[in-house]
Amino acid sequence: MSSQIPVRQVDPNTDGPSDNKKNKPETVELYASRKKIYVREVKGLFQRIRNVSLTALMGMYFLFVWITVDGDPLIHFDLPAREFHLFTMTFFPQDFFLLAAMLIICAFGLFFITTLFGRVWCGYTCPQTVWTFIFMWVEERIEGSRNKRMKLDRAPNSPEKMARKSAKHAAWLLIALATGVTFVGYFYPIRDLLGDLATLNANGWAYFWVGFFTVATYLNAGWMREQVCLYMCPYARFQSVMFDRNTRIVSYDPNRGEPRGSRKKSADPEELGLGDCIDCGLCVQVCPTGIDIRDGLQYECIGCALCIDACDSVMDKMDYPRGLIRYTTENELEGRPSKLLRPRTFGYGALLMLMIGAVVITIATRVPVELDVIRDRGALFSYNNNGWIENTYTLKINNMAEVPRDFRIELGGIDSARLLRGQEPVQVDPTAQRSVPVVVEVNPEDLSDINTAIIFRIEALDNAEITDETDSRFVGPRPR
Amino acid sequence: MSTFWSIWISVIVLGTIFGCWWLLFATRKSQTTDTETEKTMGHSFDGIEEYDNPLPKWWFYLFVATCIFGLVYLALYPGLGNWQGLLGWTQEKQWEQEVQQAEARYGEIYAQYGSTPIPELSQNGDAMEMGQRLFANNCSVCHGSAGRGSVGFPNLTDDAWLYGGDPDTILETLHNGRQGNMPAKGTMPNMTADQVDQVVNYVLSFSNRAQDEQAAEAGAEVYAQACVACHGADGTGNQALGAPNLTDDSWLYGSTYEWIEETVLYGRQNVMPAQGDRLSDDQIHILAGYVYSLSND
Numbered sequence: 001m002s003s004q005i006p007v008r009q010v011d012p013n014t015d016g017p018s019d020n021k022k023n024k025p026e027t028v029e030l031y032a033s034r035k036k037i038y039v040r041e042v043k044g045l046f047q048r049i050r051n052v053s054l055t056a057l058m059g060m061y062f063l064f065v066w067i068t069v070d071g072d073p074l075i076h077f078d079l080p081a082r083e084f085h086l087f088t089m090t091f092f093p094q095d096f097f098l099l100a101a102m103l104i105i106c107a108f109g110l111f112f113i114t115t116l117f118g119r120v121w122c123g124y125t126c127p128q129t130v131w132t133f134i135f136m137w138v139e140e141r142i143e144g145s146r147n148k149r150m151k152l153d154r155a156p157n158s159p160e161k162m163a164r165k166s167a168k169h170a171a172w173l174l175i176a177l178a179t180g181v182t183f184v185g186y187f188y189p190i191r192d193l194l195g196d197l198a199t200l201n202a203n204g205w206a207y208f209w210v211g212f213f214t215v216a217t218y219l220n221a222g223w224m225r226e227q228v229c230l231y232m233c234p235y236a237r238f239q240s241v242m243f244d245r246n247t248r249i250v251s252y253d254p255n256r257g258e259p260r261g262s263r264k265k266s267a268d269p270e271e272l273g274l275g276d277c278i279d280c281g282l283c284v285q286v287c288p289t290g291i292d293i294r295d296g297l298q299y300e301c302i303g304c305a306l307c308i309d310a311c312d313s314v315m316d317k318m319d320y321p322r323g324l325i326r327y328t329t330e331n332e333l334e335g336r337p338s339k340l341l342r343p344r345t346f347g348y349g350a351l352l353m354l355m356i357g358a359v360v361i362t363i364a365t366r367v368p369v370e371l372d373v374i375r376d377r378g379a380l381f382s383y384n385n386n387g388w389i390e391n392t393y394t395l396k397i398n399n400m401a402e403v404p405r406d407f408r409i410e411l412g413g414i415d416s417a418r419l420l421r422g423q424e425p426v427q428v429d430p431t432a433q434r435s436v437p438v439v440v441e442v443n444p445e446d447l448s449d450i451n452t453a454i455i456f457r458i459e460a461l462d463n464a465e466i467t468d469e470t471d472s473r474f475v476g477p478r479p480r
Numbered sequence: 481m482s483t484f485w486s487i488w489i490s491v492i493v494l495g496t497i498f499g500c501w502w503l504l505f506a507t508r509k510s511q512t513t514d515t516e517t518e519k520t521m522g523h524s525f526d527g528i529e530e531y532d533n534p535l536p537k538w539w540f541y542l543f544v545a546t547c548i549f550g551l552v553y554l555a556l557y558p559g560l561g562n563w564q565g566l567l568g569w570t571q572e573k574q575w576e577q578e579v580q581q582a583e584a585r586y587g588e589i590y591a592q593y594g595s596t597p598i599p600e601l602s603q604n605g606d607a608m609e610m611g612q613r614l615f616a617n618n619c620s621v622c623h624g625s626a627g628r629g630s631v632g633f634p635n636l637t638d639d640a641w642l643y644g645g646d647p648d649t650i651l652e653t654l655h656n657g658r659q660g661n662m663p664a665k666g667t668m669p670n671m672t673a674d675q676v677d678q679v680v681n682y683v684l685s686f687s688n689r690a691q692d693e694q695a696a697e698a699g700a701e702v703y704a705q706a707c708v709a710c711h712g713a714d715g716t717g718n719q720a721l722g723a724p725n726l727t728d729d730s731w732l733y734g735s736t737y738e739w740i741e742e743t744v745l746y747g748r749q750n751v752m753p754a755q756g757d758r759l760s761d762d763q764i765h766i767l768a769g770y771v772y773s774l775s776n777d
Binding site for chain 2: 376377378379382383385390392393394421434435437438439
């Protein structure tokens, strides 16, 4: 970390209790209310990059829900049927460890990226950022620029203010509604959902969740905004364990900028004893979390780089070189080279590759069938007319593929074991489970104990690799 | 619950709620706003002091609301000893309600097969999958998942039927159940040990398994006196009475000398419970189809 932690001056007389409480100086408000942040719109390289990522992500979110393959949705989390259709693959609750593995991959991916490039996730891809930026864009279109918005908020109620405010909230709610409907559309095929919602035929829960996600989107992106990042998101709070001197961060270059001060464009800063920072405050006005990047690295910084865009535009106007605020590292700020490859990079990278490899192998070698064997509990065993011993089992065959399959049942573990019921192949519907009672007979001479291991094996007729086996017990009389 | 325990529980529950209530208000200071005062608790540890501030309002009222919720809940639902609650809620009522809901929901599915003739039903794959599930839940405890029975529980997959395997008889058996009763020593209570040995050998001779040919011959006379009324002169039984056929390979209680001797000596009592008041007519119809399919592939 830098050698000096910047100190922020807090003046108790101006920042403290309001006037009417000055008579009672012993009480102060415990609750600090939010100061509304008026973000100034700015154009620049990083804002353009974000527009691209934002368009791509929103495009995927709003389009994928409509895509169908052979009449089935591309992504469909079918909760009532407990089937999760993802890109023509079907997953079941027993595959949930894959979800855990995916989450671990996401976590390591985030750590890896954070170590190298700081909080690019927050700045460019986090849904909180993406939706907040969309809402801010709408706000700017309807209520006008930062100054106009501040003036509008200070102004007394008027028909125009009401009109603009209600137009803004209506637009926000509309976007939020589209978001909510789309989200629910991943759980309830979107075409049916829209039809059912419109004709009031949808399940009550569908209305609830559409409403919930609409309201949550509206509140998060419209009202909560940076408070989610500052007070709710844990990632901001543990960024310091992933950052080091070589991590790319959005930073102001104090060596170049200080001492800051306003000056005429024609003036020579060196003569005035000033640095390159003209203290215009644009970097503060454009910051969506309301911080001053010149105070150094702060947990509030989501790395959106709006201040870079703002400062670059000012530097251009002043004919100073760009990059007074830039993506840099602590090492670079101190004039040392920064390294991309370092133990952390390798550590996180290796773990990431390991997990991705494990998941890819697991999915690639996944056998879409599962066999469970349940021994009858009512009777231990019975003799049949040949004097052989019978046991009854229920096989539960779970076909996890999207096609119907025929399975052959085979026995192992006891030489003379024969199927009395269950010789014929069993057909199981796509993504369905079927229970098959089977009866096994065994020559009592084969049994050396009252309880012998027996193996059930099923094999698909069309593909010998689609197979599963489970062991159970065969019970007989005590051998004499 | 006895009156003592009822009072014991009520006192503890209500005492706790009102205790919390008292604690909340007793510790609440005269301040009614979320303000910080300079007043401290008066103790200091290494210079660290603790302010004496009230709970935030939202928090305070949340506690109050919790107490009120608790009291309302205890008034409406049984929670205080023997108090039944104003809503009259019981576990049984809820269970019955859920059973009704399930019947309303699944009844239609069963009803679609209610009028299909049983032999035709037994060929219907969907209905038979339903039947298999009904059988697994209601019948397999005794008859086994595969319907092959065990000692004392008939095998449903063969052609031997105690009461008959035609659709109507299966339905009758399922609806009303069966009471099987073989008296000890048949209709000849004063049978001697020798006569028991003879009649057992005679019964074994029906399926050519007699151990002692002489005894078997002598047994014919005992059989005529003790067994013929139900099992018939030729030993083929009587389905009207549920008397088993003694000439085939199907034995409900075992086919060896020892098993049959035990049967003769002590008799057999057996019950098939009636399903008519447990399952709906449509369910029984499907089950009958499934049982029929077991031996009529």
